[in-house]
Amino acid sequence: MTSPVTRFAPSPTGRLHLGNVRTALFNYLLARREGGRFLLRIEDSDRARGGEELLEALLVDLRWLGLDWDAGPGAEDERGPYRQSDRDALYAEAYARLERGGRAYPCFCSALELEVSRKTQLAAGQPPRYAGTCRDLDAEARAARIRDGRQPSLRFLVESGQTVSFNDLVRGPQAFVSDDLGDFVIRRADGAPMFFFCNALDDALMRVTHVLRGEDHLSNTPRQLLLLEALGMSVPAYGHLPLLLGREGRPLSKREDSASLHQMRQAGFLPAALLNYLLRLGHAGAPDGWVEPVDLPSAFHLDKVGRAPAHFDEAQLLHWQREAVNRLNAVALAAWIAPAVAELGPDRLATLAAVAGRNLNFPTEAPDWAGVLFGELPPVQPEATLAIQEAGPAFFAAALEAYDSEGPDLAKIAALVRTRTGCKGARLYMPLRAALTGLTHGPELAPLLRAMEPHLLRRRLAAQAGHAGETV
């Protein structure tokens, strides 16, 4: 493979879902592993739908994930523009060529007529295809209709009796008969170009060599092949990825918001976690363990992409999230939890991150630990209450005394309490943990003690020692 050019071509009509993102990732990895180019093209040919905000958000999410594009919005080059809404002149030229060559013709059929025709065919057990009504209109008939004020769409003429075949990058040899296609619209009556058309044309114009896309495009591929052939343009190699299934076993769609990249980002998932998860969905080339983002391209193998649809599984994503959190360095860890504890100063933030950061799955869990260290205890868990009660006030009186003489040194406090109460092991440490954090689990106790505000530490011990007037 010599220097592949791949692309991701989203339409800014909603948030990206994980299926879209995986498609983007595979294209990105395919380009990166061979030192090729990865393009980003915005398919906004239906101007009405997308919004600038949506587009901007899409770019931000993509960058956040680390899928940087060599050319695209914000990185134009001579093969651009990279927004279809800016490419009308290019499309116009192609339409003209097709019409001149007799490969496309104006169609005056109304939406109603087409609808009736489709229903009739369906009812007769026929696949719904354009009947060819306007195919053989002569120049005079066309002129007459235009004089009537009718706006034609432009249809591509598909010759019957042809077999269109290609070798799918992931599915192998494919063959379709052109009779099943029917003449399809390439320009709407209002002048807007259709997806099949600009998508294929742009790929050719941008010299894209490999197109990895969702399986929903598989049976549309022959149309695009025919189109490019009629235009005399080179065709990319196509590979069709199985769809990603959601929790209900249904394909992911833009409506399934929980699986949107944006939401996952908002929830605090780390890019590297998402990347590690996505790399393994429907792809068997990855090793078992963690793959650093920079090593992702070499872990990707096109021939290891599967043909069966894969399910989105949150438990597995969570596993990679834990891995990712554990691999964050101190600075990154602090930056990751910062938004959730915005009121903390830099010093306290760093302390919190160092002490409890790696125990978190999401930043939303940080405020509770901030409370433990610097403020109010979160609600005390029943198991914690139990541990405190079992230890009894004398236990905490000893602990308080030890703290007052030794300071926040867990080893020394533990030693003293042990000699005084005879408690050891879990019966020694657990009550301390419970009283100081309100929880029976969490990060290592010793660093927790050192990081905790002294007056809070003292107050919590005192409260359990039964000293009057002192509360947790």
Next chain:
RNA sequence: GCUCCCAUCGUCUAGAGGCCCAGGACACAGCCCUCUCAAGGCUGGUACGGGGGUUCGAAUCCCCCUGGGAGCGCCA
């Protein structure tokens, strides 16, 4: 309705006729370690959708069925 695609543990998957009474990872359960959680180590259960062929031998090849999905738009 028509055309096409897919089918191994709960999930991601290995498996391209004997190496598989099916391997790994995640999840789950138990044990070890440990102040707890996590990590780590060990152990365990759970899968070739069904039926026919072909073959000495099939998860692997063929056919049918079932189940799931996609496409058939003046949507992208």
